[in-house]
Amino acid sequence: MSLPNPAELISQMAADLNAHLAKRDISEPRFIGIRTGGVWVAQALLDALGSNAPLGTLDVSFYRDDFSQNGLHPQVRPSELPFEIEGQHLVLIDDVLMSGRTIRAALNELFDYGRPASVTLVCLLDLDAGELPIRPNVVGATLSLAAHERVKLSGPAPLQLELQDLAL
Numbered sequence: 001m002s003l004p005n006p007a008e009l010i011s012q013m014a015a016d017l018n019a020h021l022a023k024r025d026i027s028e029p030r031f032i033g034i035r036t037g038g039v040w041v042a043q044a045l046l047d048a049l050g051s052n053a054p055l056g057t058l059d060v061s062f063y064r065d066d067f068s069q070n071g072l073h074p075q076v077r078p079s080e081l082p083f084e085i086e087g088q089h090l091v092l093i094d095d096v097l098m099s100g101r102t103i104r105a106a107l108n109e110l111f112d113y114g115r116p117a118s119v120t121l122v123c124l125l126d127l128d129a130g131e132l133p134i135r136p137n138v139v140g141a142t143l144s145l146a147a148h149e150r151v152k153l154s155g156p157a158p159l160q161l162e163l164q165d166l167a168l
Contacts, residue, residue: 011048017049017091031091032056033093058106095125099132121135
């Protein structure tokens, strides 16, 4: 399987996001990337949009439902939200949507900061393997992988996708 070019996906996602926001009459959304890959995608997306809007970052480690099983990732950092959440239109950005558990954790964390007016979910890749009923509003590409395959995003610039075979 060949993976799509992230730069081409970002360009299309920028157009799709503009259309989505215009349709909902949202003019000044607040952008939030989920650490780490989501922050890279968010920055690339802001660049493609020609926007210098502030970028918030979320580290959802403490909000994950598998925290007690997996423990703490060694590179946990605090979330940084340089704007209010209450009443704002948010664009939440992640790199890869798999089970939906990271997005659920991100929403839980965001609601601890306040109640947003809306949340638009943007993902570079949707692996269509959802365990939870969570779907992106804007997606770069939807992929179906074998059980032994994973996709890894490296960045921040240039963004690159790599297919990993766990069976090897």
